[in-house]
Amino acid sequence: MSGPMFELDDAVALLARTPATLDTLLRGLPEWWTTANEGPDTWSPFDVIGHLIHGEETDWLPRVKIILEQGESRTFDKFNREAQFETSQPRSLGDRLDEFAALRRENLRALAALRLTAADLDRTGRHPAFGVVTLRQLLATWVAHDLDHVMQISRVLGRQYAGDVGPWRAYLRVISGEQG
Amino acid sequence: MSGPMFELDDAVALLARTPATLDTLLRGLPEWWTTANEGPDTWSPFDVIGHLIHGEETDWLPRVKIILEQGESRTFDKFNREAQFETSQPRSLGDRLDEFAALRRENLRALAALRLTAADLDRTGRHPAFGVVTLRQLLATWVAHDLDHVMQISRVLGRQYAGDVGPWRAYLRVISGEQG
Numbered sequence: 001m002s003g004p005m006f007e008l009d010d011a012v013a014l015l016a017r018t019p020a021t022l023d024t025l026l027r028g029l030p031e032w033w034t035t036a037n038e039g040p041d042t043w044s045p046f047d048v049i050g051h052l053i054h055g056e057e058t059d060w061l062p063r064v065k066i067i068l069e070q071g072e073s074r075t076f077d078k079f080n081r082e083a084q085f086e087t088s089q090p091r092s093l094g095d096r097l098d099e100f101a102a103l104r105r106e107n108l109r110a111l112a113a114l115r116l117t118a119a120d121l122d123r124t125g126r127h128p129a130f131g132v133v134t135l136r137q138l139l140a141t142w143v144a145h146d147l148d149h150v151m152q153i154s155r156v157l158g159r160q161y162a163g164d165v166g167p168w169r170a171y172l173r174v175i176s177g178e179q180g
Numbered sequence: 181m182s183g184p185m186f187e188l189d190d191a192v193a194l195l196a197r198t199p200a201t202l203d204t205l206l207r208g209l210p211e212w213w214t215t216a217n218e219g220p221d222t223w224s225p226f227d228v229i230g231h232l233i234h235g236e237e238t239d240w241l242p243r244v245k246i247i248l249e250q251g252e253s254r255t256f257d258k259f260n261r262e263a264q265f266e267t268s269q270p271r272s273l274g275d276r277l278d279e280f281a282a283l284r285r286e287n288l289r290a291l292a293a294l295r296l297t298a299a300d301l302d303r304t305g306r307h308p309a310f311g312v313v314t315l316r317q318l319l320a321t322w323v324a325h326d327l328d329h330v331m332q333i334s335r336v337l338g339r340q341y342a343g344d345v346g347p348w349r350a351y352l353r354v355i356s357g358e359q360g
Contacts, residue, residue: 006344010210014337021205025197025330030190130347137346144345147338148354150205151331157194158327164186165324166317167310174328 006140008116016108018146019101022049022153027097029157034093036160045153049096050084052149056103058083060142061110067125067135068114075126186320188296196288198326199281202229202333207277209337214273216340225333229276230264232329236283238263240322241290247305247315248294255306 026034026045037044043051059079066074080086090096114120121136158174169175206214206225217224223231239259246254260266270276294300301316338354349355 003343005212005340007210010213013209017205017209021201024204025201029193029197030187032185033190127347133346133348137344137348140341140344141346141348141352144338144341144348144352144354147334148352150334151338151354154327154330154334158324158331160185161320161324163184164317164320166313166321167307168313168317168321168324172321172324172328174324174331 006136008121008139011139011143012108012111014143015104015146018052018150019097019104021150022052023097023101025153025157027094031093033157033160036156038156038159043152043156045156046093046096047084048149048153048156049093049100050089051081052146053089053096053100053103054080054083054087055145056100056107060138061107063125063138064111064114064135067123067138068120070125072124072126072132075128078128186316188301188319191319191323192288192291194323195284195326198232198330199277199284201330202232203277203281205333205337207274211273213337213340216336218336218339223332223336225336226273226276227264228329228333228336229273229280230269231261232326233269233276233280233283234260234263234267235325236280236287240318241287243305243318244291244294244315247303247318248300250305252304252306252312255308258308 022045026049034045037047058077063076066076090099116135121134121139123135124132125135125138127133155174158172162169162175165172165175202225206229214225217227238257243256246256270279296315301314301319303315304312305315305318307313335354338352342349342355345352345355
């Protein structure tokens with residue numbers, strides 16, 4: 001399970017699905033649910049979509065281009081994890097979902113246009129905290145980051161029923177917080 | 181966050197979304213990914229869809245009917261969490277996704293036909309381990325159980341890249357296993 005599994009085609013297949021997955025899960029749910037969080041300093045599904053939008057705008061593809069054009073000589077800009085609270089973003093969930101989908105589609109078009117080779121995937125850049133990283137690691141992280149937030153959103157939604165499931169909370173890891 | 185939030189319409193809205201959410205996420209992904217798990221005695225996304233099918237067939241709506249028809253006098257049958265490994269189920273992921281969607285659609289039609297009232301939601305049944313539970317708790321658990329497994333599937337998919345993300349694993353809760 002922990003050996004290298006990354007293939008570019010698989011990664012793109014997953015990245016292309018995420019906007020529609022989140023759209024299907026969230027669009028049309030009552031607003032109390034999509035704006036609920038897990039307590040102070042935690043994110044609602046609405047916040048998470050804003051974070052994903054910001055990643056499309058400033059993080060993933062820009063870093064791909066830095067690696068290809070400047071390599072290790074140009075450290076990546078730091079990714080502002082709180083940008084969705086600071087910058088102007090669509091104010092309705094539906095508009096955020098639309099914007100995320102449009103940006104992802106455009107970024108995957110730009111990625112395909114780069115016609116990355118296996119040798120390209122070994123090219124390196126410089127992360128502000130980690131130092132040298134490869135393009136392959138960056139692309140794998142883009143995928144895992146999507147899945148991290150699908151996981152988070154389903155957990156945040158599920159936990160809103162913590163006070164409703166009665167004794168079943170013992171069986172529900174989404175509520176108990178246990179892994180497994 | 182832990183007060184009672186359950187409303188029947190919201191619950192149905194979520195339950196109706198789950199098959200399409202999982203279809204969008206999983207259909208067409210490479211088979212190595214949808215059949216990968218987290219190690220011995222853990223489930224792949226393919227296994228989870230089998231578990232969800234079995235729940236539609238034997239667990240959720242049958243228990244609703246037991247509560248309405250027999251109340252606490254008839255203890256629920258135990259839910260076999262391993263049935264997807266023991267009973268005959270579709271052998272392709274696409275067929276399992278189709279079957280889950282069809283069963284869920286049918287069960288939500290049957291649920292709507294019951295025209296449950298607020299008083300009905302307070303009716304009680306008997307769980308084999310927990311004792312007395314309410315219909316409201318059962319329905320809330322159906323929802324949270326869906327979200328638990330969306331969370332699990334996204335985690336299992338993400339963890340397959342544990343060996344590919346390099347130093348970013350420190351930031352990815354889907355891989356590190358940390359909450360938050």
